[in-house]
Each structure stands twice: as C-alpha cells, then as structure tokens.
Amino acid sequence: MEIDRKTLKALAADTRLDILKSLGKRRKTPSELSKELNLATSTVVEHLNRLEEADLVRREETGHKWIYYALTKKGLALVKPKIPTHFVIVLSLCVIVVFAGFIYYYVNYTSFGTAATPDMLTAPSAEKAVEETRMPEEIPTPPTPPIEEPVATGVAGENMTNVTNMTNSTNTTMT
16 A cells, blocks of 8 residues: 555544544444534535545445445555554564563573673683693592302312312412
C-alpha cells in the first residue's frame, strides 16, 4: 500500500480516523456516523468527502434515498492490517523472553558468567605458563598388593614350597 500526500492529509484529523474506525466495523450512512460521533451531519459529510478524495472511503448508492459509505481496500488496510497488531506484539514479547532466557543461561552457566578474580584480570607470567605445562617428575604409584601363589602339595601332602626352600637352605649351609 502506498501512502501519498492526500492520504496523509486525510489521516491528519482525529475525526476522520474515528470515521475510518467506525466504517471498519460495517458500512454506514452519514447520519449514523453523525449520531455515533456526536457531530453535525454536514461536518461528517465534509470529512467523508476528504476521505473519498484520498481513496480511503467509497460511496455506495443503493437505489434508495440512503447513501452508504464503506472502506476501500486502501482504507481497510489502514484500519485492519493483514497481520494483526496484537499478534506482532505477542510475537515480539516471545522473542524478547527467549533472548532474555538465553542470556540468563549464558551468564549463569558458562565460564563467561563466572566472577573475575584478580588472577584472571592480570596477564599470566611466562614462568607460570611454563610451570603449568611441565610434567610432574615423579608420579606416585599406589603400592601393589602381594600376589599369593598357589601352593603345590607333595606326595605326603607336604607343602612343596617349604621343601624346596628347605633344600635350598640346606644346600647353602653345606657349601
């Protein structure tokens, strides 16, 4: 829809805007509009002529003595846009709430949102950077539990490890 100088001049008066809003509900005669707006019929007719020149209102003759005025497509687009204003407002609010939720999450649950300590505000020194990258020289290993070997039994049911230990001990004592 194109808004030209005539349209802007026609929309400059509050009375004409009220007439457009009233005609947005249904078509009406000048006398109906004058009663609704508490104006003289001649004043309403003058405003309707201005709106008709701007191609916002059209005159409809029914063949009877009454003349009706109704909105044109241009006037209807001004009074009742294709996308309702309420829808645009609600959609905008939803986008704002989602964006605010994202910012809230980002600030509270990421490293960006952590409080800055004095260490974070100063640049790290070269010594500290080297110190952090060094491997520890001794890695403590946990003690290993002793492994129990299965005990072999001899012919008489003696413990064979004891026998071998005894022979080893007797051999060492003899030499």
